[in-house]
Amino acid sequence: xxxxxxxxxxxxxxxxxxxxxxxxxxxxxxxxxxxxxxxxxxxxxxxxxxxxxxxxxxxxxxxxxxxxxxxxxxxxxxxxxxxxxxxxxxxxxxxxxxxxxxxxxxxxxxxxxxxxxxxxxxxxxxxxxxxxxxxxxxxxxxxxxxxxxxxxxxxxxxxxxxxxxxxxxxxxxxxxxxxxxxxxxxxxxxxxxxxxxxxxxxxxxxxxxxxxxxxxxxxxxxxxxxxxxxxxxxxxxxxxxxxxxxxxxxxxxxxxxxxxxxxxxxxxxxxxxxxxxxxxxxxxxxxxxxxxxxxxxxxxxxxxxxxxxxxxxxxxxxxxxxxxxxxxxxxxxxxxxxxxxxxxxxxxxxxxxxxxxxxxxxxxxxxxxxxxxxxxxxxxx
Amino acid sequence: xxxxxxxxxxxxxxxxxxxxxxxxxxxxxxxxxxxxxxxxxxxxxxxxxxxxxxxxxxxxxxxxxxxxxxxxxxxxxxxxxxxxxxxxxxxxxxxxxxxxxxxxxxxxxxxxxxxxxxxxxxxxxxxxxxxxxxxxxxxxxxxxxxxxxxxxxxxxxxxxxxxxxxxxxxxxxxxxxxxxxxxxxxxxxxxxxxxxxxxxxxxxxxxxxxxxxxxxxxxxxxxxxxxxxxxxxxxxxxxxxxxxxxxxxxxxxxxxxxxxxxxxxxxxxxxxxxxxxxxxxxxxxxxxxxxxxxxxxxxxxxxxxxxxxxxxxxxxxxxxxxxxxxxxxxxxxxxxxxxxxxxxxxxxxxxxxxxxxxxxxxxxxxxxxxxxxxxxxxxxx
Numbered sequence: 001x002x003x004x005x006x007x008x009x010x011x012x013x014x015x016x017x018x019x020x021x022x023x024x025x026x027x028x029x030x031x032x033x034x035x036x037x038x039x040x041x042x043x044x045x046x047x048x049x050x051x052x053x054x055x056x057x058x059x060x061x062x063x064x065x066x067x068x069x070x071x072x073x074x075x076x077x078x079x080x081x082x083x084x085x086x087x088x089x090x091x092x093x094x095x096x097x098x099x100x101x102x103x104x105x106x107x108x109x110x111x112x113x114x115x116x117x118x119x120x121x122x123x124x125x126x127x128x129x130x131x132x133x134x135x136x137x138x139x140x141x142x143x144x145x146x147x148x149x150x151x152x153x154x155x156x157x158x159x160x161x162x163x164x165x166x167x168x169x170x171x172x173x174x175x176x177x178x179x180x181x182x183x184x185x186x187x188x189x190x191x192x193x194x195x196x197x198x199x200x201x202x203x204x205x206x207x208x209x210x211x212x213x214x215x216x217x218x219x220x221x222x223x224x225x226x227x228x229x230x231x232x233x234x235x236x237x238x239x240x241x242x243x244x245x246x247x248x249x250x251x252x253x254x255x256x257x258x259x260x261x262x263x264x265x266x267x268x269x270x271x272x273x274x275x276x277x278x279x280x281x282x283x284x285x286x287x288x289x290x291x292x293x294x295x296x297x298x299x300x301x302x303x304x305x306x307x308x309x310x311x312x313x314x315x316x317x318x319x320x321x322x323x324x325x326x327x328x329x330x331x332x333x334x335x336x337x338x339x340x341x342x343x344x345x346x347x348x349x350x351x352x353x354x355x356x357x358x359x360x361x362x363x364x365x366x367x368x369x370x371x372x373x374x375x376x377x378x379x380x381x
Numbered sequence: 382x383x384x385x386x387x388x389x390x391x392x393x394x395x396x397x398x399x400x401x402x403x404x405x406x407x408x409x410x411x412x413x414x415x416x417x418x419x420x421x422x423x424x425x426x427x428x429x430x431x432x433x434x435x436x437x438x439x440x441x442x443x444x445x446x447x448x449x450x451x452x453x454x455x456x457x458x459x460x461x462x463x464x465x466x467x468x469x470x471x472x473x474x475x476x477x478x479x480x481x482x483x484x485x486x487x488x489x490x491x492x493x494x495x496x497x498x499x500x501x502x503x504x505x506x507x508x509x510x511x512x513x514x515x516x517x518x519x520x521x522x523x524x525x526x527x528x529x530x531x532x533x534x535x536x537x538x539x540x541x542x543x544x545x546x547x548x549x550x551x552x553x554x555x556x557x558x559x560x561x562x563x564x565x566x567x568x569x570x571x572x573x574x575x576x577x578x579x580x581x582x583x584x585x586x587x588x589x590x591x592x593x594x595x596x597x598x599x600x601x602x603x604x605x606x607x608x609x610x611x612x613x614x615x616x617x618x619x620x621x622x623x624x625x626x627x628x629x630x631x632x633x634x635x636x637x638x639x640x641x642x643x644x645x646x647x648x649x650x651x652x653x654x655x656x657x658x659x660x661x662x663x664x665x666x667x668x669x670x671x672x673x674x675x676x677x678x679x680x681x682x683x684x685x686x687x688x689x690x691x692x693x694x695x696x697x698x699x700x701x702x703x704x705x706x707x708x709x710x711x712x713x714x715x716x717x718x719x720x721x722x723x724x725x726x727x728x729x730x731x732x733x734x735x736x737x738x739x740x741x742x743x744x745x746x747x748x749x750x751x752x753x754x755x756x757x758x759x760x761x762x
Contacts (some may be wrong), residue, residue, distance in 0.1 A: 136650070140650075264649060265654075265658060266647070266648055266649075268521060268645060268646065268647075268670040268671055269521075274670070277670045280646075280661065280668045281667065281668050281669075281670075287646070287658055287668065288662075289649040289655070289662075293662070339724065342723070342724075342730075343720060343730060346729050346730050346731055347729050348728055348729045348732070349723075349727050351729070
């Protein structure tokens with residue numbers, strides 16, 4: 001293991017992965033510098049190191065040797081930023097406000113199974129929800145996962161009872177790979193009753209954890225693990241969740257990451273749908289009724305009229321309505337300010353920014369010093 | 382019957398109620414002038430009268446006498462604009478674009494039962510939906526209607542099988558009045574199987590129709606009747622509706638009237654919830670999970686965080702979030718343009734207009750020649 005890779009592993013042993021201080025420290029110092037400074041208890045800023053970090057540093061060599069031994073035994077691979085297999089989307093987490101005391105891209109990820117994490121998760125959706133789900137929720141999760149899998153979208157989830165397991169099974173039944181992100185280390189089958197399921201997941205897909213080998217799941221680790229599910233996936237669907245349930249936590253991460261957030265409705269008489277209904281009411285998630293809706297949201301065509309999706313023939317038709325209106329407000333001749341686009345397209349400033357960014361990504365619009373210019377009309381392409 | 386009241390009745394016999402030409406004609410001429418001109422086939426504008434109108438005018442006296450005889454026999458009362466019992470909210474329909482070939486405030490309404498229409502419908506909600514509803518939908522409709530009734534909100538519906546009947550029954554079971562708006566005349570029990578239900582409705586509440594006595598329900602009349610349900614009610618809830626179902630028509634009327642539009646979710650596996658889910662996805666309705674959500678929407682506190690509703694102590698807290706943000710953007714010192722409010726409050730122009738109108742209705746803001754001024758801070762009231 002190169003010193004740089006080993007330093008990231010050492011940091012994940014010294015600090016709790018997801019510690020919100022890490023993004024700032026890593027922006028200012030290399031992992032090697034940080035490990036050396038913590039081990040020597042030498043300040044790099046005004047603040048002293050947390051005592052838990054310097055305490056663990058006293059037995060760092062022993063802890064590193066143990067982690068590497070367990071990793072070898074379980075066939076775990078250590079993937080770090082800069083590796084070909086590193087999913088770039090995870091770095092978005094470095095710019096997200098902490099939630100329940102955690103944030104930031106992981107220092108590295110332990111993976112087990114088949115394939116390269118970046119490739120497997122390149123087109124993906126998180127399907128998560130209640131452990132104590134209903135048969136309706138389990139069925140909905142499996143159906144959505146199967147539809148996603150059939151469309152070549154990898155399902156990312158935890159490996160918990162209930163919705164998580166149903167989502168994996170729905171995708172596996174279609175013969176597609178899934179990604180399970182664990183709150184314990186990647187070598188441990190947790191929950192134990194899912195040992196066989198986890199083995200099946202690893203046969204075609206990946207089991208992932210930011211925890212060094214030998215670590216147990218804790219409540220805090222479940223919550224910080226959820227940021228990795230949201231960060232690895234292109235969008236997040238919550239199938240069932242009670243109000244104020246932890247299952248909504250992954251949705252909040254996806255929301256903070258600006259990725260599509262989706263919730264499946266259910267009977268209003270079902271407490272397991274209370275949280276998904278609330279998320280829709282609060283504007284934290286878009287209502288989705290199944291795989292086709294999920295795939296539409298992931299493709300950014302969102303709540304377009306079903307007619308327009310069905311009959312669409314041009315790139316213009318495939319754009320979400322706000323982007324279409326923003327595009328209509330632009331000209332080749334001269335730049336239009338985002339504010340004037342907002343007025344012309346009847347969009348809030350935040351939505352205009354999103355719409356213009358989308359148009360730029362599609363090569364339809366570009367920003368100049370004075371505002372935004374039309375590059376090409378999507379409907380004439 | 383005064384000539385003016387009789388002229389409105391005559392017009393409702395000559396023209397199909399809901400004819401989209403009526404609002405313009407009534408804005409330019411009195412009902413008496415119109416009846417005289419149609420009867421004499423004398424043009425008042427460039428266009429000739431529709432032949433169906435002048436044809437019916439040939440037997441107008443006979444038709445009037447028949448309608449009055451049937452009305453007397455059934456105990457119907459004819460209520461017209463300007464009467465104390467006339468619900469002013471109906472006049473909003475005069476400014477709504479036609480939907481399925483109908484629009485406009487009714488010429489008058491035939492009512493049967495107990496109470497004054499304006500009083501009974503002053504605080505009201507329409508609860509409508511599929512005829513072929515599921516037991517889940519029937520139960521949801523009854524529960525919402527019961528909660529509304531218990532809170533003193535009158536349930537308005539259409540007396541059809543399924544959701545309509547369940548809504549009426551839920552409110553009646555709480556000992557509260559409901560309003561049934563029929564597509565046939567107000568004397569006829571339609572559907573026949575609901576004769577007993579309609580009698581019970583009339584004991585404490587009202588049966589209403591814009592059709593002259595003796596008229597049968599037609600498909601077009603069901604659709605134009607829906608505008609009266611939406612126009613009488615302070616908001617509309619659709620409990621179950623298939624995609625592209627006629628049950629969504631009332632929701633569209635409420636949407637065009639700018640009244641709260643609400644939809645109840647259900648299992649995604651239920652076709653009867655396909656239309657309500659689509660309405661939420663299309664932004665045509667807010668998801669509501671029961672009576673408390675409905676009452677919140679009617680009170681204009683919409684999708685506020687449940688916490689803030691529970692702990693709200695000021696008028697400011699009761700405002701919907703866009704209105705709060707718009708209020709925050711205003712000052713006493715000088716007028717702010719709606720466009721600047723939009724930017725400051727991060728609202729689309731359409732939402733700004735709605736928010737400012739709401740603030741004006743609450744006496745919190747007022748329009749000046751240069752823009753909008755703060756009148757008082759709701760949180761200091």
